[in-house]
Amino acid sequence: MGMIETKLFGKYSYDVKVNDISLAQNISLKPLEFPHTFARHGNKQFAKGKVNVVERLANKLMRGGTGEKVGGRVIRTHGRLQGKKLKVLKVIQTAFAGIEKKTGKNPLQLLVDALENSAPSEDITRVRFGGVSYQVAVDISAQRRLDLALRNVALAAIMSAFNSKTTLAEALANEIMLAGANDQASYAIKRKNEMERISRSAR
Template identity: 50%
Template sequence: MVIQVFTLASEGHVVKLSEVKLFGKWTYDNIEVRDPSLKKYICLKPYILPHTSGRHEHRRFGKAEVPIVERLMNKLMRPGENMGKKHLAYNIVKKAFELIYLKTGQNPLQVLVRAIENAAPREETTRIMYGGISYHVSVDISPMRRIDLALRHLTDGARDKAFNNPITIEEALAEEIIAASNNDPKSYAIQKKEEIERIALSSR
């Protein structure tokens, strides 16, 4: 998306157009969401700094308007050491995106979108009670929850890989996103997706 910036020269006319880029580097142009069910819920509105200060919190389905990169940052702030440290999560994601670009040569935003599509499970189980007996049945997953699960598994995989290891969290996150975008079975997020869908298949 291109935003016009009007600057007056000495003659008094418009001199240039400016493009909004994520972190001042990565363009939002031509980012493709292949999964039609997720297209409405992966927010790709142009933001230089993806930080909306929780303005979505009290609106139903407000998360759909939060930039997808900010949602990734929020998932990094899980209860524990990083709880509430938004600036730390911002720096982790920013460095991870730079590593993704160095390793793949692609726009990191597109790689993240592809990773979410591949890691989002389509079916899971829920427990129901019938006649005093509880049992599991398979159910379809809503698009919003599919994205939540994909982001959770991506960040959990990176956190587990970096914990008690010489590898940094930035490198672990970059590797996890790249592996998920390639549908690599070694990816933690892909493994969790297949496990969830396998359990759901047996509960049909």
């Protein structure tokens, strides 16, 4: 009798290809039916690399605001998402169902593609010489590349659903599909391009 394959939410295969070599070591695709490890890796340096990538996306969605403005108003979620892990995982499950219905593809593969496409490779930092600060372009580590990609995908969903008839699940599904297709309409892709453009000008 063969081994039973563990599938995400009991539906989606973990047979996913990561094309970016540097991100492959950090995108955890540890087979879990329900990606919730109850902060088992909390407060351990670099342990987040062992956390399933879907759970990491859920963690990024659980935030009190975005620091961004829509229509002149700073976005605040007023605790609707903070600490509500099961609620956020249900949002992701609904978003994945929508992606599968629209594209016919494995939504986990599309999420990985979206993260690969929206992960910036350069950023800027400030250095100080003789009392004068300069902006200098720097390469980004693979772990930070993934952090930024997850953050921007989550921010895009929260901003799209803010004061809108669009649900968070619909906004998340739309952003994953756009970023997965490397579409310039994606917020995460725009942020990546902006960061790399600023970095090029600081060389």
